[in-house]
Amino acid sequence: MAGHEFFEPADRKRPVAEPTATDPLAASEARPSCDPAFRHGVVVGFDGSTSSERALAYAVGMAHRSGSGLIIVHVANRLPTTVWAGCEPPVFVDVPDHRTEVLGLELACADHLSEVPWILVERGGDICHELEEVGREYEADAIVVGSTHGIAGRIFGSVAGRLTKRARRPVIVIP
Template sequence: MSFELGTDGPKVIVVGVDGSDTSMRAGAYAAGMARRQRARLVVVYVTGVPAASRLVAEAAGAVEQAVAEATEDMRRQVEQGALHAGVNAEFIAVRGDPYQELVRVAGELRADAVVVGSSRRFGHRFVGSLAVRLVKAGRWPVTVVP
């Protein structure tokens, strides 16, 4: 009698973070899952695209500076969280629509699982949150962390 050598479960876990409480809990959950499964953890931080074309040059510069600072702060938080959880985490910062960018990154990395935090916005009950849209896409198992 022989047995299969290898692992079950995800090998690449993508988690979307935006700094909200639910996304940070999703990051912690994904880190624990990656540690237990010995999986690759990829943390995707998506920022919106500022409407710089409508801003005067001075304001556009200030917005770009704020986005850069927020991205570096998130990178530091991810590094500290990964160290605390005992996992290696890759940090990817992208700009655009959170749904489209998570789908793109997860597709490129051939992710086995996607983890996101639940939305706290009232309108998302009717319009559809990021989590609902990812589940409906049906391309990966999606874990939604409250």
């Protein structure tokens, strides 16, 4: 069974702590429960680029061989408000990103995804943090990402490089 599900970016889903709660940190860290069919699945970062398409193809094969689900993660853009208003301090805002909807429709029509159950998760924020967070939430067996071949990756550091240094689960980088 193939399908997709759109989630709101992570920073919009944080519940407000109840005044009667004994542990406010526990309430703020609470997340909606994940579909058990995707526990111990394979997380893959996907943005529609050529390298992310290769990573997706590898992740589909990996999920198919292990009999698990595929969690496709698209991290939406977030920009500092200083870009927009030129004021201090830098606060991050969500930029409307309709790319997730377009990617979801493209993925729904993809023949190679019919081999495994999959969902599409949208998040907002730092790509490395969000991929690791989704991996933690779903207790993923691995995170698959494509390598960066651009100048931005050389200047700011690639997502794959940063993720391999901080992740607490196996990271597979597809060239």
